[in-house]
Amino acid sequence: MTFINELIPEEEKAKIDFQQFTSIDVRNIDSEFLDTWTVNKEFNAYLIYLTGSAPNGPDYFGLYYNDNYFQFSAFSDIKISSDEKKINWKLQGMRVPVELLHKKNNDNLADLKKSIESLIQSALKAYGYLYKLDKDESVTVEGELAIIGPMRISPRK
Numbered sequence: 448m449t450f451i452n453e454l455i456p457e458e459e460k461a462k463i464d465f466q467q468f469t470s471i472d473v474r475n476i477d478s479e480f481l482d483t484w485t486v487n488k489e490f491n492a493y494l495i496y497l498t499g500s501a502p503n504g505p506d507y508f509g510l511y512y513n514d515n516y517f518q519f520s521a522f523s524d525i526k527i528s529s530d531e532k533k534i535n536w537k538l539q540g541m542r543v544p545v546e547l548l549h550k551k552n553n554d555n556l557a558d559l560k561k562s563i564e565s566l567i568q569s570a571l572k573a574y575g576y577l578y579k580l581d582k583d584e585s586v587t588v589e590g591e592l593a594i595i596g597p598m599r600i601s602p603r604k
Contacts, residue, residue: 450487450494450573452580467516467598468497468509483578485570494570496577505539510567516598517563518542521588523576531583536571538564538590545597556594564592 465476476497485494495509497518505520519541526533541563547556568588575586 449489450485450492450570452483452485452573452575452578454482455484455486463493463495463509463511464516465509468507468518480577485574485578487566487570490566492566492570494567494574496574508567510563510570512563512566515544515547517544518598519567519592521571521590525576531585532581534576534584534586536586536588538567538588538592540595541592542596542598543594548594548597560592560594567592 460481468476480496486492491513493509493511495511497507497509499506505522507518507520510517510519520539522537522539524535524537526535541560543559543563547559571588572586573580575581575584580586
């Protein structure tokens, strides 16, 4: 699975319904970073940085994959030395499409979670931090995503 960071044309952005990311107020999505996404065209997968929390809080991402919207959070730990930069992502919680939650007691949901985690790990390794990954940087991803709820909770008014 090869992900790359690339500029996204406006017509591609228009295909994504940012209202799907219901646990984040769409007005708070960091539009400064919406021009570049981490993309795997072979898998029709797009990792989109949505917003970050306070200095010690997690970053929030959207994953569009096979016409489904997922949202997850991860903490970053960046260590810089004179000869390298290490970025470590620690996965936190994930929201999944509501129709997939009905399969909660089904092995299919566990398999889907595992494949989404693998996709996210690959995407974050290409993403680096804020879509920047230099040759002297290394990226690791640890932890498991806990499913914390559905994508659609209720429409915003």
